[in-house]
Amino acid sequence: MEQGKRSQQHETVFRGTSMTDQTCRNVTIMMVGDLILDEPNPDSFFETSRQTLLTADVAIGHVEVPHTNRGSENSTDVPAPPANPENLATLHRVGFHIATLAGNHIADSGPNGIEDTIATLRSIGILSTGAGMTLSQSREPAVLNSHGTRVGVLSYNCVGPRDSWATSKKAGCAYVKVLTHYELDHASPGGPPTIYTFPAPESLEQMEADIAQLKSKCDIAIVALHKGVGHTPAKIEMYERTVSKSAVDAGADVVIGHHAHIMRGIEIYKGKPIYHGLGNFVCVTRALSINENDSPERLAWAKRREKLFGFSPDPLMPTYPFHPESRNTAIAICKANSSGVLESGLIPCYIDQDARPTPLKRNEGGQSVIDYIEKISKAANFKTHFEWADDSWVRIRMDA
16 A cells, blocks of 8 residues: 555644544554664665555654754764764655654754654655653653554653753653662672662653553553663563563553663563664664774774674675674554454564665565574563464563
8 A cells, every 4th residue: 555545544643633534444653673774765664664664554663863053063972973864755655654763873863853853754655753842842742642542752862961851941752760779788888789770760750650541542552762781682670571561560561662762571561562772774884884984982882882782794885784683573453442452562673784684474584584583581580471473463461
């Protein structure tokens, strides 16, 4: 179905704008992880996934970096270079409806970068949530009415840096403040500590209030969390479970994670799916290249990252500087209607040598990706069962 025709079937509710759609039927929601569109001809990286994404009634992805031509590097962390605003039009052409923006890099080009990213997305008909010119704007949800089912999305950054957080008078992103405590619980000064992480109570309560308010206005509430330790297979930190489950307790029907640039396990909590990390989808950039890098800060981080996390990117994939295991990825999929989520699952994908995420059928490599996701879910002690619904997607359920 053509994208123009699809967009006319939805009611959008975003910062006071509304159009009505009276058609009622089940809807398919697809969600992906990080999107970095920092190479020429970004459409080419969606060649293998475009047809799948276009079948979604609601498609959601996380825009990782600002898209602007007028920002300056504004972060004291490791700044990501801004991408060309024109590249965002690709997301419309391949079927995306909503972009989450709360992340550690969205403020790297300052207020101009945030303003331009949101304005460009809006100009091409894509809603955004998670960033704004003030904290209240960043906490506004994106809500879409698809065939009589109102789908709402909120987006929060759980990893910092503080520079990225919005305030009442400062552009930035919505966030959940996470605290880290190091406990040396044995007689060995300077030895390895036990690490405890937990959300600041007042910050968690604010997120919970936002979710409850959203749920009162929509049928399906989706919460996107930028969380986790990057480039580390399987591991899920303490705070990730707390924040994710708190989101469900507050009314979220689906929780999705991103930031780690590698898949995380999947669990079911109170009947709701929590995708702890959807990994990379289209993530193409040379910003972390060791061979060609014009930024001393990014070059230093690229070298340090390999030592910290124990991996080296594939030298034959210069635009994909990530952990080799991160090529196992997925599209989260939920079937829903105004009564709630009916089924949840995923479409297995593998990032090919040209950095294109490619949906895989069961006997065409899909089972290998599912085996990987099942392995990392078990490593996190999740009692999740994966079963093929047909040759193209897998249902997720709790083990009996």
